[in-house]
Each structure stands twice: as C-alpha cells, then as structure tokens.
Amino acid sequence: MKKMMTPAYGSILLLCSLSTLAQSDSQPITDKSAITFEPDLQRAEQQLDAYDSAINALEASPVHKRDEQEIEQQIENLVYAKKFHQEINGLPMFTFLGGPAYTPEQGILVAAGGLYSFKTNREQQALQRSSVSLFLVGNAVDNEFGYGLRAKHNLFWNNDDIQFIGMWNAGMQTKHYWGIGYYNAQQYELGSDTKQNVLSTTYESNLNFRLYDEWFIGPAIRLNYYDPQNDSPANAIKDDENYLAFADKPFTFGLGAALQYDSRDVAVNAWQGQYAKLQYVVFDQLIGSQSDYQKLDIQYRFYHSIAKGNVIATYAAYQQAWGEIPYYDMPTLGGAMSMRGFYQGQYRDQTTAEFTTEYRHTFKRGNGELSNHGATIWTGIGSIAPTAKQLSEHLLLSYGVGYRYEVQPRMNVRLDLGFSEHGMAFYFNFTEAF
Structure with missing residues (x-):
C-alpha cells in the first residue's frame, strides 16, 4: 500500500532538500556578505536562474500552517539576495x-x-x-x-x-x-x-x-x-x-x-x-x-x-x-x-x-x-x-x-x-x- 505524504511531512522534506542543496554550488546564497562578483557572464546568469528556481520551488510547495512564516522568510531572503546578486554582477x-x-x-x-x-x-x-x-x-x-x-x-x-x-x-x-x-x-x-x-x-x-x-x-x-x-x-x-x-x-x-x-x-x-x-x-x-x-x-x-x-x-x-x-x-x-x-x-x-x-x-x-x-x-x-x-x-x-x-x-x-x-x-x- 502506497503511503500518503502529509502536508507537514512534505514541508519537512522540502526544508531538508533545501538544506542538502545548500551544500552544493547550485544553491543560491542568501548571505549578502558571501555574494561576490562572477567574472563569467554565463555563470552569473545561471546563478540568477537558480534564485528564480529556488523561489518558485518554495512558492509551489505544500506548506503546513505552522511552517508558513518560515517559508515566507526564506522566500524574502532569496528575493533580496537575488537583487543584490544582480547589482553586484552588473546584470540588467x-x-x-x-x-x-x-x-x-x-x-x-x-x-x-x-x-x-x-x-x-x-x-x-x-x-x-x-x-x-x-x-x-x-x-x-x-x-x-x-x-x-x-x-x-x-x-x-x-x-x-x-x-x-x-x-x-x-x-x-x-x-x-x-x-x-x-x-x-x-x-x-x-x-x-x-x-x-x-x-x-x-x-x-x-x-x-x-x-x-x-x-x-x-x-x-x-x-x-x-x-x-x-x-x-x-x-x-x-x-x-x-x-x-x-x-x-x-x-x-x-x-x-x-x-x-x-x-x-x-x-x-x-x-x-x-x-x-x-x-x-x-x-x-x-x-x-x-x-x-x-x-x-x-x-x-x-x-x-x-x-x-x-x-x-x-x-x-x-x-x-x-x-x-x-x-x-x-x-x-x-x-x-x-x-x-x-x-x-x-x-x-x-x-x-x-x-x-x-x-x-x-x-x-x-x-x-x-x-x-x-x-x-x-x-x-x-x-x-x-x-x-x-x-x-x-x-x-x-x-x-x-x-x-x-x-x-x-x-x-x-x-x-x-x-x-x-x-x-x-x-x-x-x-x-x-
């Protein structure tokens, strides 16, 4: 019998997934002090796409009421970091x-x-x-x-x-x-x-x-x-x-x-x-x-x-x-x-x-x-x-x-x-x- 995923379990899984991705180079950085200029334009644009993907994933995820505020904070952090990434990398x-x-x-x-x-x-x-x-x-x-x-x-x-x-x-x-x-x-x-x-x-x-x-x-x-x-x-x-x-x-x-x-x-x-x-x-x-x-x-x-x-x-x-x-x-x-x-x-x-x-x-x-x-x-x-x-x-x-x-x-x-x-x-x- 297939086990159904509860909303709370789904949000925990999403947070664990994001935590795992944070260890990889593809996960967007939200700490502004760690965002640096990327000389390679193509890579800078890929990093920008990664912010959009992470934001979209959070917005589309099933979220339990008690986790809603935490997810909203993560989205806000990503949005501000994305803008700073565009600024410091001179992207249009x-x-x-x-x-x-x-x-x-x-x-x-x-x-x-x-x-x-x-x-x-x-x-x-x-x-x-x-x-x-x-x-x-x-x-x-x-x-x-x-x-x-x-x-x-x-x-x-x-x-x-x-x-x-x-x-x-x-x-x-x-x-x-x-x-x-x-x-x-x-x-x-x-x-x-x-x-x-x-x-x-x-x-x-x-x-x-x-x-x-x-x-x-x-x-x-x-x-x-x-x-x-x-x-x-x-x-x-x-x-x-x-x-x-x-x-x-x-x-x-x-x-x-x-x-x-x-x-x-x-x-x-x-x-x-x-x-x-x-x-x-x-x-x-x-x-x-x-x-x-x-x-x-x-x-x-x-x-x-x-x-x-x-x-x-x-x-x-x-x-x-x-x-x-x-x-x-x-x-x-x-x-x-x-x-x-x-x-x-x-x-x-x-x-x-x-x-x-x-x-x-x-x-x-x-x-x-x-x-x-x-x-x-x-x-x-x-x-x-x-x-x-x-x-x-x-x-x-x-x-x-x-x-x-x-x-x-x-x-x-x-x-x-x-x-x-x-x-x-x-x-x-x-x-x-x-």
Whole structure:
C-alpha cells in the first residue's frame, strides 16, 4: 500500500532538500556578505536562474500552517539576495509599473511603463548603473482628456568619466498659467481661470566629461515647444502681455555649458557626497530658437548619512533669466521636483531661489539589513522676483511626507504628499526629487 505524504511531512522534506542543496554550488546564497562578483557572464546568469528556481520551488510547495512564516522568510531572503546578486554582477534589470495616480494640475492619471537599468561595463565595480525609464500617461480633468510620454535617461561609461543625463516630456495635457510674478500667482485660484490645453514637448540633457578628480564639464541642450490649443484663453491668460507676445513663438532651442562637481556615491539616490552645478544656456535665433534669451542655473546638494539607512539631504538652487523670455520657459517653483506642494509653474519670474532639507529613512528587515521600504519628511523655502535684490520680499513655505519603495538597487518609486498655503498636492515619480 502506497503511503500518503502529509502536508507537514512534505514541508519537512522540502526544508531538508533545501538544506542538502545548500551544500552544493547550485544553491543560491542568501548571505549578502558571501555574494561576490562572477567574472563569467554565463555563470552569473545561471546563478540568477537558480534564485528564480529556488523561489518558485518554495512558492509551489505544500506548506503546513505552522511552517508558513518560515517559508515566507526564506522566500524574502532569496528575493533580496537575488537583487543584490544582480547589482553586484552588473546584470540588467527591468521593472514594469503602472496604475492610477492624482495631481491637482492634471486630475486623475493612469500611467504605464517601466524602468530598465544596466551597466555599460559590468567588470567596473565602481561604475554606476545606467537607467532608462519610459511612461505613457493618460489623464482626465474637468471632462477633458490628455495624454503624454515621459522619459528619463541616466547613462554612465568608463568608471563614470562620461555621463549623459536627460529628460523628455511630450503630449497634449491640461496645464495652468497664472501670469508672471508673485501677485499674479496669488490673484487666481487653480481652476478654470488658469487652465489651458497645451501641445508640448520639452527635452533637456547634459553630456558630462570628467575634467579632474570630481569635476566635470560638458555641453547642455534645452528644447521647448509649447502651443496652447484653446480658442478662448482663460481669464488669467487672455490679457497677459507675455502670453500675447509669444503666442506665435512656441519653439525655443538653447545650447550652453555646465561645470559640475559631483562626489555623490549614486547620482539617482545619493547617501553621501556633494553636487554643485554652474550652468549657462543661450537661446538664440541663430541656432533656430524663436526667442533670444539666456538662463543661469546654480545648484548645490549635500548628502550625509547619519546612520545606516538614515540620510539628511539638502538642496539649494538659484535661477535667473535675461532677454525676451517666454512665459513657458521662465524660472519657476513648484511641482514634483521643486517646492513640492506648490502647483508647477504657479510661481514664475525672472529669478527664483529655494532651499529644501529632507530626512530620508529606510526601514530595516528583521535581520538588520535595509528593506525596500522607506519614508521621508521635508521642508523648504523659496521665492520669486523680477531681480535678485527683491527675492527676500515674499517667501514661500512648503513641507510634506513621502513613501519610498526600492524597485531596483538605489532606484525608488516615490510617492509624496506636499503642502503649501494653496493646499496639498500628491506626486508619483521615479527617483528622488534631488
């Protein structure tokens, strides 16, 4: 008579089998300190497959209730170890993300896309992972629908000696314009008075070459196409002098250069180091721009780890523009990357300044290692004015909290809830705000 296997006996047999496999080379390592770089790419990929096989075997095994927690812990250990194996061996990773979101500017959003990261040379251990993300976005606000594409690239070569950083946005979206200056931003509430439907494309990128030590230099490109589609402009827009002056000049193109100092450990999510940038871009009809103006951008960022998984990050920025500056490319405050809690573009003028401090906390697992989950709190002050001397006249305050989930090594999905005198705003994004 054939003896039947009970669930408890089956789980014990599975655990014994895994214990036996642990003595062989094929069993995945879960101790991060024992995971090392494998020079042979084929063998590194085989080891990656072994993690998947072990995880699948545990998930498919019959488990008695009393063994469920232990099996779940083993699966979790394998998942974290697998990600570290991919990181230390420079193996490519792809993450698909999609779902609903909301912002005050664009209403209900549905986004779908992914993040792909890799190393341009897996044998260079200190080389940062390159990443490319692309999202398709649809939104609905006030019974109007919009669509858009958002892409970012952070590419690194030759021990980070060459860096190509850029961002592209395009689509037909609902946007808002309050006018130029502090008082116009205060005069109108977000809504029908500020709304416009805009066909737009923006692209900005920097190609950086290591000059010496942590110093970099290289060209900068800026491109804007901003074409409102409304037959009847809203109240805040229809009589605005700058809007009328640039109604038939939707395209600007600029070339410039940037000098940067960068000692951050990881550019997209630094735990330690400093970053400073001095950038000057010229928009001129000689290179195809429909408007002639110049923009200066000065930034400073500082990161300090006060303990494992606990980082203080600070951001200071100053922007100034000269010439015939179109309203759609003026220095601004607000949005997902600047003074979160203020609506993007509500505050714009020829000069802007801001300072933000953020505390970033990564939660730990039961074994003391960092988990995929984190939280942040921040506060910032900023100002806009026609000239630098007037920046102290009107100060703006923003603050908020956020949740972080690490989808790939040092690359987070960011959910932020920001607050300002105008209310609150929710943001969904990849990578940190700074």
